[in-house]
Every structure is written in C-alpha cells, then in structure tokens.
Amino acid sequence: MEKKACKSEEVEVRKGPWTMEEDLILINYIANHGEGVWNSLAKAAGLKRTGKSCRLRWLNYLRPDVRRGNITPEEQFLIMELHAKWGNRWSKIAKHLPGRTDNEIKNYWRTRIQKHMNKPAEICYSNQSDCELLLDQQASTSQLPCNGTNADFMETSYSPLSSFNHCNNIEAFYGQQQQQQQQQMMVESSSNHEDNYWNMEDIWSMQILNAD
DNA sequence: AACCGGCTCAACCGCCGGTCG
DNA sequence: TCGACCGGCGGTTGAGCCGGT
Incomplete structure (x- = not known):
C-alpha cells in the first residue's frame, strides 16, 4: 500500500x-556515520525512503534533543509573541524554543491557538501593535517570561533514541517505551519542576549503539 | 456497546533558494 | 551562466484517538 511504481531501475519508495x-x-x-546528504544516507542505510522522509523523521521525532510533551504556558506565550512578530515562520520560531520542532509548533498553533483566535471576542492579529499590546499586558499581569532564554527549556524528554540507547534489540526497544514513560513519571514526581524530563546528556553518555 | 464528530499530530506535498559541477 | 540536485520551509492531509450521545 505504501509502494509507488517508479522507473524500472529505481527502487520502490x-x-x-x-x-x-x-x-x-x-x-x-x-x-x-552522522548526518549527511539525506538521499545518499537513505540509500546507504538501506532505507526505502526518500531523503526528505528520512530528514523529516529524524528532525521531528528521532533526534535525541527533541523535547516531547505538553507545551508549557511559557512556551505558549513565547510562540504567540514570536508569531506576532514573524508570522508563520515556524522554523524561525522553533529556533527560539529549544527541543521543539517547527512541525510541532505549527500543529500547536493551528490546533490550540488559532482555534481560539477565531472566536469573535478574541483579539485578531491583523493588527500587530494590538497583538503586542495584548502580549505585554499578559506578560505583565501573569509575570510569565516572554523571552527565549528560559533555561528550563533546555531540558529534554523521552524520545525513541533515548529508549534505544538502553537496549540493543528491536523488541526490547519498543517494549521498553512504556517502562521508560513510567520511569519518566517517577523522575517528574521526584522533582519540584513539573516539566523535568530525561536529561539528554545522561542519555547520550549511556549510549550503546551497534557498530555496523 | 456502538456510533459519530472533533481533535491531534505524524507524514507528505509542492515550492523556493542555495550550491555545485 | 545554466541546469540539476538538495535541503528547508510552510501548507495540507489523513489515520488514529477520544469524548459525547
């Protein structure tokens, strides 16, 4: 179902x-081997995927510093602020939210923020100065940070690679996800920070990857 | 219990700009 | 200079999930 007919000499994608x-x-x-030319990487790795597909999968999901989990209020304000400033420049906005991908921010905006903006009573961003005024007011009343330097953002959470680093076979890798999430919950509950996930430095230091 | 509609998000598509031969 | 290739980006889609009835 996922195969596409190509030229005779091309591999199925x-x-x-x-x-x-x-x-x-x-x-x-x-x-x-590290990241490289994605099309070549896909072929060299033996994946029947396009380079684009591999890149997207790596950047949005497999990359070790991808931060998964709920968008915090701080991040939401930052997204709103940066969107007011730059519009739909998701990759640019994502650069100010460490661990968050442009795809995740884009989805979050469309499903959570834009939905509420469509309500008549809410502020429309067609007037940028109005929006910035709103954000200033929100920031001053809630005392939430509106800059992108919150060190807490550097913390990362569970990702497939982090789980993979703890085991060497496929079944254990995926079977361990549930266990990892339970461990993550224990880490969170033992911290006074509600968003304290796995530290990727620890995970990378424990890296046990097969050489090929 | 079954159905339905809304929501979420991973993944794809198409376009554009940069690079290289 | 030009064309091919590649990566990056924003928009869109669709499968799966979930809550309401």
Whole structure:
C-alpha cells in the first residue's frame, strides 16, 4: 500500500508511518556515520525512503534533543509573541524554543491557538501593535517570561533514541517505551519542576549503539 | 456497546533558494 | 551562466484517538 511504481531501475519508495525497524536503522546509521546528504544516507542505510522522509523523521521525532510533551504556558506565550512578530515562520520560531520542532509548533498553533483566535471576542492579529499590546499586558499581569532564554527549556524528554540507547534489540526497544514513560513519571514526581524530563546528556553518555 | 464528530499530530506535498559541477 | 540536485520551509492531509450521545 505504501509502494509507488517508479522507473524500472529505481527502487520502490515506501511512504506512510515509519516502522520500528526503519527507525532503528536510521538511528543506528546516523549514530555511526552522522548526518549527511539525506538521499545518499537513505540509500546507504538501506532505507526505502526518500531523503526528505528520512530528514523529516529524524528532525521531528528521532533526534535525541527533541523535547516531547505538553507545551508549557511559557512556551505558549513565547510562540504567540514570536508569531506576532514573524508570522508563520515556524522554523524561525522553533529556533527560539529549544527541543521543539517547527512541525510541532505549527500543529500547536493551528490546533490550540488559532482555534481560539477565531472566536469573535478574541483579539485578531491583523493588527500587530494590538497583538503586542495584548502580549505585554499578559506578560505583565501573569509575570510569565516572554523571552527565549528560559533555561528550563533546555531540558529534554523521552524520545525513541533515548529508549534505544538502553537496549540493543528491536523488541526490547519498543517494549521498553512504556517502562521508560513510567520511569519518566517517577523522575517528574521526584522533582519540584513539573516539566523535568530525561536529561539528554545522561542519555547520550549511556549510549550503546551497534557498530555496523 | 456502538456510533459519530472533533481533535491531534505524524507524514507528505509542492515550492523556493542555495550550491555545485 | 545554466541546469540539476538538495535541503528547508510552510501548507495540507489523513489515520488514529477520544469524548459525547
């Protein structure tokens, strides 16, 4: 179902959701060879995916510093502020939210923020000065930070790679996700910060990847 | 329990700009 | 200078989930 007919000499290209095997191939290959030309990487790794697909999967999901979990109020304000300033420049906005991807911010904006903006009583961003005034008011009344230097943002959370680093076979890798999440909950509950996830420095220091 | 509609988000598509031969 | 290739970006889609009835 995910195969597409191509020129006779071209390999079939897979589309759709990534499988655990594909994830592991990509993670393992990048861990051993680093990122490179994505089309070449896809072929060299033996993935029947386009370079674009591999890049997207890595950047949005597999990358070790991808921060997963709920957008915090601080991040929401920052997104609103930066969107008021730059518009739909998601990648630019994402650069100010460490660990967040442009795709995640874009989805968050469309599903959470834009939805509320469509309500008649809410401020329309067509007038940038109005928006900035709103944000200033919100920031001053809530005392939430509106700059992008909050050190808490540097903390990262669970990702497939972090789990992969603790085991060497596919079944254990995916079977361990639930256990990892439970461990994550324990870490969170033992901290006074509500958003304290796995520290990627610890995870990378424990890296045990297969050489090929 | 079954159905339905809304929501979320991973993934794809198409376009554009940069680079290289 | 030009064309091919590649990466990056924003927009869109659709499968799966979830809550309401």
